[in-house]
Each structure stands twice: as structure tokens, then as C-alpha cells.
Amino acid sequence: MTKLIKSFILLLSFVLILVACGAKDIPNRKNWAVESFSYTDQNENTVTLEQLKGEVWIADFVFTNCIDVCPPMTRNMKKVQDRLKEENLDVKIVSFTVDPEFDTPQVLANYAETYKADQSSWYFLTGYTQKHIEQFALKSFKALVSKPADSDLVIHGTDFYLIDKTGTIAQYYSGLNDIPVETIIEHAKILVRE
Numbered sequence: 001m002t003k004l005i006k007s008f009i010l011l012l013s014f015v016l017i018l019v020a021c022g023a024k025d026i027p028n029r030k031n032w033a034v035e036s037f038s039y040t041d042q043n044e045n046t047v048t049l050e051q052l053k054g055e056v057w058i059a060d061f062v063f064t065n066c067i068d069v070c071p072p073m074t075r076n077m078k079k080v081q082d083r084l085k086e087e088n089l090d091v092k093i094v095s096f097t098v099d100p101e102f103d104t105p106q107v108l109a110n111y112a113e114t115y116k117a118d119q120s121s122w123y124f125l126t127g128y129t130q131k132h133i134e135q136f137a138l139k140s141f142k143a144l145v146s147k148p149a150d151s152d153l154v155i156h157g158t159d160f161y162l163i164d165k166t167g168t169i170a171q172y173y174s175g176l177n178d179i180p181v182e183t184i185i186e187h188a189k190i191l192v193r194e
Helices: 002-021 070-086 105-114 130-141 181-193
Strands: 038-040 046-048 056-062 091-097 122-125 159-163 168-174
Touching (some): 056 130, 056 181, 070 091, 159 181
């Protein structure tokens, strides 16, 4: 009987150690599905959700004429990209323009160059209508995008979205202030291992 109790305690200890050292998860995981898309990147290549399946990626919404929140957001995303490289994590970045009528592939290519984005893993997407991106952002990312008729500016959210290998949003983070770069990296590691 004593041997049985000792064996049980040993087994229980082993299980607890495995649980403690085992897979972590992302707190408050969102599980929002990204709807299918097929858009054009800064190099005039087609990028689809299907192509991104099997990859972990981070998304945001920006536009090149933006004079207030987009420049710091893009600089912050560049910091995230640099940290991903330091950690040797194969994570893509996808920036959806919220001003597709102005942001042609060439305009986006110039924007990417300005911010020294590693374009081998960072896609700046266009090739859709204004109405489409407004609906896509709301439906997939629960993000507001709105272009008032009398303005060149576009109202949009400033979050970064972490998407898993199935095309499901796992979490979102501030992309503008107090960027949790290390948290994003840790969560990306979890998704890469899944």
C-alpha cells in the first residue's frame, strides 16, 4: 500500500511538472476568424489568406497620407519586426491600407522603403474598394475604418493583431502607445510552436 501511495505521488508530481513546463497559452485568446481575402501587395503580387495559412502573422491598418498615428504605428511595427528577427521567428507582417484609392502598389512600396521594412516578410496590401476595407476590418478584426466624404483622412484603429496558423486572430495589442513588444514576441512564440 505504501509503495502504491509513493508511486501515485511520484506520478502526480511528474504530471504537475509537465503541466507547469508545458504549453502556455495566450490569455484571453480572441479566436476571431479572418475572412478570406485576395489583395495586391507593394510588389504587385497577390497575397491571400490561403497563402498565409500555416504562417503566424501580425496585421495592422495604416495609410500613407496619414500624418498622425500611422508613422508611429509603422515605426512600432518595424520594432516588432526587428525583434522577431532577433528571436529568429518566422512571422509575417501584413499592413492593410485604409486608403486603397490613393495607396497604389508603388505608393506602398515607397512607404515600405521609407520605414526600412524587410519586404520579404512584410506585405503592404491594397487592391480593394474603400467600402470593402471598411467591411473587412469590422467583420474580421472588429476594427472601425471610416473615410468621411469631405476628407482625405481616414479614421481607423491603431491596434496590432496577432493571427495564428489557421487564420484566426489570437490577440490584439496597442500599436500606438506603450507597445508591448515583448508580450507580442512571447505570444508569437506560442503560436509558432502550435
